[in-house]
Amino acid sequence: MLWPREEFHAAYGQIKHDGIQSGGTSILVLVALDVDALCACEILTGLFKADFLSYTLLPVRGYEDILRIRDTRLRDAEGNVKASDLRSVVMINCGAIVNVTQLLLLPREVKCYIFDSHRPIHLANIYDANQQIVVFDDGAQSIDDFPADGSDIDNDDLDASDEDEEDEEDGDDDDDGDEGEDARTDDEAVDEGEAEVDFGAAKTAEDGAESEAIGADGGEDDNDDETQLPPDHDGDAMSPSSDKKRKRSDLSDGEDEDATEDAVGSPKKAKEDEIADSVDEPPSQGGDVANEKTARRRRREEILRYYRGSFNGAPAATIAFELAQQLNASHRDLLWFAIIGLTKQFVLEEIDSDNYNLMIHRFQDEVLALDTSSVSGGPAESDEVVNPAYDHGRITFEEEYRFMCYRHWSLYEAMYYSDYVASKLGLYMDQARRFARRNKKKTGDGEDPEEEEEEAQANKPIVPLVLITRNPVQNCFLVVGITCPSNPGEVHRNTLGTAFRLAAGETGANFRQDGFTSAVLEIQMDDIHYFVEQLHNVMDA
Missing domain, CATH: 3.30.70 (Alpha-Beta Plaits)
Incomplete structure (x- = not known):
């Protein structure tokens, strides 16, 4: 289930409560091998140490490592649950995009807490019926933005459902073709003058509609000779004699029809009109089947659209730091770890500029709040020059150029291959590239032998x-x-x-x-x- 960011401290309180009740090593921490996960791990383990909670820390490279840890620490060789003091499993930058319930097969007394920036979140982790999976939410999406719960929330099951639906549609097309052939055969038989022929599907629909209308009004007219048919009655099972009688009655002269209408009266006439109207109306069952298929198709498209593509949410280090803030345990070191986790996403272009600037402003406020007290300098008579950026672990904010200066790159290449600089200068246009080359010559870098090849590749569209x-x-x-x-x-x-x-x-x-x-x-x-x-x-x- 998604845990709101306003209640992070409540989830940590559950971890702490379970650890105290267990009395042993109650926490298992699984950490992915990336910078953001390591920073979040430093923040969380600092909180565990402050509360004297015992934990086990294990790095994981992939889900095979997680399965191996499950088989060795949660299950025995026969697959049974091991008796241990474990009560909480903390997954950092792993677990959000898979069904953790099927992955870990947790015992009932164990809960899993996920700090993961990978998206999209698997719907089974959101709609966990046992409430053993807790995903710390970054607030980027509301619960209404996720597809509703259902039996088809696993993305792996959609391929099989697609094949089943295609088979059903092919079967419906075949049935429609058979019915069309039967209808053409019946029409030909009627044209040839065969009076006592079974009308097949058309007759079945007519008899079924007539029986429904008679069953609806049978309690009002006790003089009717028609018998109410059961709901599961098949129109094809009617005897041929009844068809013959109905056919002969239809072929009778007009004087007999007038006499019959006079003998029966207006109620009978009204009922026959109602039956005729009901025959003209299309059956509702076909419409229900079509609506059901349409709803199923829309549901499948919604889930496919949700699982399509991968992206990143808020860094796990920032989520862990927000938890530390709610516990009143934040300090400079934890703030610095959160800033590093955010910088990792920014450098790898896993976060958009708007969210990055928003978090930067938040962290600037946190830096000012933690550095409210002025840093005391040395004695007045001391001539030592102290750099304020390194004085007492202070954190300062400085803007840097947005290009990477690799060792094998010149300054011009670092600027030319920077996405930010290239988009700002418009290097995808010929005029801007000529301007950049003129500046390159002014700096004394000389001609580039690969300039023509780069020129040919510059105008091509962006491809994966x-x-x-x-x-x-x-x-x-x-x-x-x-x-x-x-x-x-x-x-x-x-x-x-x-x-x-x-x-x-x-x-x-x-x-x-x-x-x-x-x-x-x-x-x-x-x-x-x-x-x-x-x-x-x-x-x-």
Whole structure:
């Protein structure tokens, strides 16, 4: 379930309460191997130490490591639950995008707390019936933005449901074709003058509608000779004699019809009109089936749209720091860890510029709040120069140039390949590139031999980048998908993970998606050529 950010302290209180009741090592911390996760781990373990809570810290590289930890620490060799003091499992930057209930198979007394920036969150973690999974929410999405709970919230089950629905639609088309052939056969028979023919599907619909109307009004007229048919009565089971009598009555002369109408009276006439109207109305069952299929299709499209692409939410370090703030345990070191976690997302372009600036302003306020007391300098007679940025662990804010100065890059290359600088100067235009080259000559860098090749590639549209590298030790290829937004600073979804899985499934390749992000895949060497061909087809579709 999603835990609101205003109540983070209540979830931590549950962890603390369970730890005190257990009396042993009650917390298992699983940490992914990235900078944001390490910073969040430092914040959380600092809180555990302050409250004298015993914990076990284990790094994980992928979900195979998590399964191995589950089999060794939660289950025995036979798959039974081990008796231990474990009450809380804390997952940092892992677990949000998978069904943790099926992944960990937690005992009833154990709860799982997830600090993860990967999105989208698996719906099974949100609608957890046992309330054992707690996902710390960053508040970016409200509960109304998520698809409703249901039996089809697993993304893996959608492929099977698609095939079943296609089979049902094909079966309906075949049935419609058979019914059309029967109707054409009946029409031909009527044209040839056969008086006593079974009307098939058309007759069944007429008799069913007539029986429903008679059953509805049968209690009002006791003089009617018609018998109310049961709901499960099949119109095709009616005897041929009744069809013959009805056919002969329809072919009788007008004088007999007038006499019959006079003998029966106006109520009978009204009832026959009502029956005729009911026959003309289309059956409601077909409409219900169509509405059900439409609703099922919309539901499937909604879930597919939700799971389509991967992106990032708030850094796990900032969520952990907000928890420390609610517990009145924040200080400079924890704030610095939160800033590092945010910077990691900014450098890797996992956060948009608006959210980054919003968090920067929040952290600036926190820095001012923690540094309210003035830093005392040395004695007045001391001539030592003290740098205020390093005095007593103070945190200062300085704006830097937004380009990476790698060792193998010159200053011009660092500026030229920076997304921010390139978008601000408009280097995708010829005039801006000529201006940049003139400035390059003024700085004395000289001509670039690869200038013409860069010029040819500059006007091409932005396309996804797929990196494939060979791992001879495991006899496989590592495939990594990279996408970028159309405009720098925008939030985008990396849809290559979904494309990888579709292409591998179409080719029947032996692959594995074990990373905490779906855009990383391992595939066997023999299947790589067919996989690449199918990936082109999937991306072009």
